[in-house]
Amino acid sequence: MVTIPQILFTQAAGQPQRLAIQDGDWSLSYEDLAKHVKLAGGVMASKGLKKGDRFAIWAPNCAEWIIIALAGQALGAIMVTLNTRYKGAEAADILRRSKCKMLFTVSGFLGHDYPAMLSDEKLSDLQDVIVIKSGETRVAYDEFIDKHVLPLNQSVPEDNDISDIIFTSGTTGAPKGAMTTHGQNAQVFQSFTDAIGMTAEDRYLVVNPFFHSFGYKAGWLSCLIKGAAIFPLAVYNPKTVLEQIERDKISVMPGAPTIFQTLLAHSDLKAHDISSLRVATTGATTIPVDLIRRMHEDLGIDNVYSAYGLTESSGVVSLCQKGDDFETIATTCGRALPGTEIRIVDDAGRDVDEGEEGEIWVKGFNVMQGYLDDEQATKDAITHDGWLKTGDIGTQDADGYIKVTDRKKDMVIVGGFNCYPAEVEKALLQHPAISDVAVIGIADDRLGEVPQAHIVIKSELTAEAVIAWSREHMANYKVPRSIIFHDTLPRNASGKIQKYLLKA
Numbered sequence: 446m447v448t449i450p451q452i453l454f455t456q457a458a459g460q461p462q463r464l465a466i467q468d469g470d471w472s473l474s475y476e477d478l479a480k481h482v483k484l485a486g487g488v489m490a491s492k493g494l495k496k497g498d499r500f501a502i503w504a505p506n507c508a509e510w511i512i513i514a515l516a517g518q519a520l521g522a523i524m525v526t527l528n529t530r531y532k533g534a535e536a537a538d539i540l541r542r543s544k545c546k547m548l549f550t551v552s553g554f555l556g557h558d559y560p561a562m563l564s565d566e567k568l569s570d571l572q573d574v575i576v577i578k579s580g581e582t583r584v585a586y587d588e589f590i591d592k593h594v595l596p597l598n599q600s601v602p603e604d605n606d607i608s609d610i611i612f613t614s615g616t617t618g619a620p621k622g623a624m625t626t627h628g629q630n631a632q633v634f635q636s637f638t639d640a641i642g643m644t645a646e647d648r649y650l651v652v653n654p655f656f657h658s659f660g661y662k663a664g665w666l667s668c669l670i671k672g673a674a675i676f677p678l679a680v681y682n683p684k685t686v687l688e689q690i691e692r693d694k695i696s697v698m699p700g701a702p703t704i705f706q707t708l709l710a711h712s713d714l715k716a717h718d719i720s721s722l723r724v725a726t727t728g729a730t731t732i733p734v735d736l737i738r739r740m741h742e743d744l745g746i747d748n749v750y751s752a753y754g755l756t757e758s759s760g761v762v763s764l765c766q767k768g769d770d771f772e773t774i775a776t777t778c779g780r781a782l783p784g785t786e787i788r789i790v791d792d793a794g795r796d797v798d799e800g801e802e803g804e805i806w807v808k809g810f811n812v813m814q815g816y817l818d819d820e821q822a823t824k825d826a827i828t829h830d831g832w833l834k835t836g837d838i839g840t841q842d843a844d845g846y847i848k849v850t851d852r853k854k855d856m857v858i859v860g861g862f863n864c865y866p867a868e869v870e871k872a873l874l875q876h877p878a879i880s881d882v883a884v885i886g887i888a889d890d891r892l893g894e895v896p897q898a899h900i901v902i903k904s905e906l907t908a909e910a911v912i913a914w915s916r917e918h919m920a921n922y923k924v925p926r927s928i929i930f931h932d933t934l935p936r937n938a939s940g941k942i943q944k945y946l947l948k949a
Contacts, residue, residue, distance in 0.1 A: 448627035449608055449666065450519035450600040454479055456672045463645065464674040467693065468508035471583065475672070478512070484590050485516035486597030492547065492573055496521030496601055499543045499610065503527035503536060503550040503559050506655050506677035509577045509586050511665050513549045514655075518627070521602040522546075524609045525622070526656035529554065530862075530920035533562030539612050543622055543817060544570040551578040551585075555680070604628030610817050611658060613756040613863070622817030623756045630662055631670070633759045633811045636783050638667045640764055641724055641750050645672035648721075649697040650689060652678050652704055653861070658760030663699060663726070673697070683707040687717040695719075699726040701861030702733075703892060705740050719744060726750040726764070734775040741771070753778030753849055757826060757833055759811045763787065763847055773846065780845040785809025788832065789841045802850055805839045806832040855944065857886030857896050862922040869896055869915075869923050876914055878906040883934050883942045884925065898925035899947050901934060 453475070456465070461476035473481065494500060500517045502524065504510050514524050525543045527536050536559070540548065548571060550559040560574050579585040602608070608630055610622040643649075649668050653660035655677070668675045676693055678686070687708065689695060705727065708714065725746045732751060740749050751774045752764035765779035781787040788796055789803040797803040812833045815823035827833050839849045857864040866884035873882045881901035886894040900911065908928035915924040935943040 447604050447631040448518070448600060448602045448606070449630060449669075450482065450515050450602070452631060452666075452669045453482060453515055454600065456669060460645070460672055463672060464648075465668075466508045466511060466675045466677070468677050469581070471508055473508060478515075480596075481512045481590075482515045482519060483596035483598070484594075485512050486519045487594045488589060488591050489513075489516055489522070489547070490520055490597065491591070491594045494520055494522050494547055496606075498522045498547075499525050499545045500547040500549065501525040501527055501540055501543070501545040502656070503529065503531070503548060504578060504655075505529050505551065505554050505679035506651055506660060507551075507578055507679060508677060509549075509583075510655050510677070511675065512586075513577060514661075516597070517547075518602065518608055519597055519600040521606060523607050523624075526609070526611055526661065528656050528920060529557075529654065530922060532917075532919060533564075533566060534918070535920065537563055537566035537568060539620060539622075540566075540568055540571055542612070542620065543610055546570060547573045547575065549575050549577050552576055553580040554578075602627055604631070607814065609661075611656075611661075611756050621819055621822055624814045624817055625759050626814060629810050630666065630759055632784075633761055633782065634662055634667045634670055637663060637761050637764070638671050640766070640783065641726060642748065642767060643667060643671045643673060643697060643724065647671065647673040647696045647724070648676060648694055649673055650676045650678055650686070650693075650695040652681055652686070652698060652700045658754065658756055659699065659861075662760045683711045684713060687711060687713060687719060690719040690722060691717045694721040696721050697724045698722060701893075702727050702736055703860050705736060705744065709736075709739050709743055714743070723747040724750075726752050728752045728754075728778065732775045734772050737771045737775045749774055751775065751778055753847070755835060755837075757813045758807055758835070759813065761811055762805070762807050762835065765846075777842075777846040777848050778839075779847070781807070782809070782811055785811050787841065787845070787847060789839060789847070794828070799843055800840050802838055802840055805835045805837045805847065805849070807835060808832045855885075857884075857894050859889075859895055859922040860892040864896055864923050866896065869898070869919065869925065872919050872923070873898060873900070873911070873915070873925075875918070876906075876911070878902050878904045879911075881934050883944055883947055885944055885947050887927070889926070895926040896923065897927045897929065899929050899931055899934060901931050 457475040457479035465475040465478040466473040576585045608627040612620040612622045651664040655661045665675045750765045754761040763779045786808045788806045841847045855866045869884045880903045883899045887897045889895040935946045
C-alpha cells in the first residue's frame with residue numbers, strides 16, 4: 446500500500462537528515478518535515494477534520510502549504526486546491542462545490558487578504574478559516590501548531606482513497622472537480638520521475654504553483670518520491686531565480702516556456718553560474734525549436750523534456766525521452782507515460798491512420814476516478830472501458846510520439862495558465878452595460894496568448910472601463926487584454942457564436 450503521506454514517512458525513516466524543504470531561511474530535513482506533518486495533523490484532528498472530509502488550501506508556494514497538505518491527507522481528508530489569483534467569488538464557488546470543512550490560507554501575499562475576500566460569501570459547510578502564513582514570518586503557523594495537542598501517530602488513508610480534488614473548467618464554464626487517489630498519484634509520479642531521471646541528490650526549484658498538478662504532483666510530490674530537496678518559489682522573478690539557481694545549486698526546474706524565455710532574455714544571465722541545472726520539463730504551448738536549443742546551449746541544461754497532460758490524467762499523459770533531438774522535444778509531446786496507452790480516434794471513436802488527426806484518448810493508472818458530484822460529466826469524459834477523452838486534437842507517429850495540433854475547444858493558455866473563455870464570458874455578462882460577449886485567444890509575445898473580448902453593449906462603455914472592471918472581478922490571467930465592440934456577434938442557424946469569424 447502506498448499513500449502520499451506514507452511516502453514522506455518512509456523517506457523520514459530511511460534518510461532522516463537529508464534536506465526535504467528549503468523555504469527562505471527555513472530548512473527542514475525529512476525527519477523535521479514528518480514531525481511537522483504529525484503535529485499539524487494532530488491539530489487538524491482536534492478541530493474535527495477526519496477521513497473523507499474536504500479541506501482547501503489557498504496560498505502561494507511555501508513550506509506551510511506542503512505541511513498542511515500532507516497533514517490533512519494523513520488524516521484521510523481530501524485536499525482541494527485554490528488558485529492564488531482567484532477573486533473571492535471564484536474561490537467561494539469552489540469551496541461550496543466541494544463542501545470544504547476547513548480552509549487554510551494566508552494574508553499579505555502580494556497585497557491580498559484572502560480571508561477578507563470571502564467575508565461576503567455564504568459558505569455553509571466551511572467551519573474554520575485558518576491563516577497559516579502572514580507576510581514573511583512563521584508567527585501564524587507557530588500559533589496554529591498547538592503544542593498541547595497530541596501529534597498524529599499514524600497515517601489512516603489507503604491507496605485507493607481519494608487524495609485530492611483539483612478543479613478544472615470545461616467549455617461550459619462550470620468548474621469540475623477531478624478526483625484522483627493516493628495510489629495512482631504515487632504510481633504516476635514514480636513513473637514520471639524515473640523517466641526524467643530524478644534522484645535523491647536533486648535540488649528542485651518549484652516555480653509552478655502548488656495549486657496546479659505541475660507544481661504539486663510533478664513538483665513537491667515528485668521530490669518526496671525520490672527523496673530530493675524542495676525549494677518552493679512563491680513569486681517568479683528572473684533575476685532572483687538566476688541568483689537562487691547559483692546560490693542553492695538548483696538541478697531541476699520545470700516551467701512553462703515563458704519562464705525559460707525570460708531567463709534567456711535577462712541581461713544578467715552570463716553573470717550567474719547556473720551550471721548545476723541538469724533537468725527541465727516544459728509544455729503548455731507550442732514551443733519554438735530554437736528555445737529548446739538555447740535551453741541546452743545557453744542555459745546549459747543537460748536534459749530538456751516536453752510533456753503533455755491534463756488534470757483529469759493526474760497531470761501526465763505523455764513526455765519526451767532522454768536523448769530526443771531538439772525538434773522532437775519542441776514539436777511533439779513525447780510518448781505515453783510508461784504503463785499507459787494513447788489512441789487517436791475519429792468522432793465515432795475509431796482509430797485513425799498513423800499521422801492523421803483525431804481526438805487524443807488515454808487509458809491507464811493516470812486516468813482520474815471521475816468528476817466530483819457529476820456523474821454525467823464523468824460518463825461523457827470516460828468511456829465504459831476506461832478511455833479518457835481529452836478533448837484535445839492530435840496525431841501520433843510510428844514511434845508513438847504525439848503532437849497536439851488543436852486544444853480543447855476555445856481554451857486559451859496565458860503564460861501557462863488554462864483560461865476558459867466561457868468562464869470569462871459568464872463573468873463579463875454580469876456587467877450591467879454588457880448584453881452579449883464572446884472571448885477568444887490572440888497571440889502575445891510574452892505570454893503566448895491572451896484573452897480578447899468581443900462585446901455588444903446596452904449603454905455607453907469604454908474598453909478601459911471593461912478591463913478595469915474585469916480586474917476587480919476575475920483572476921488576472923483571465924482579464925481580457927483588448928476589447929472589440931460590435932453591434933451584433935456572428936451566429937449560426939442554431940444561435941451559436943461563430944468564433945472563427947471573430948478570429949479572422
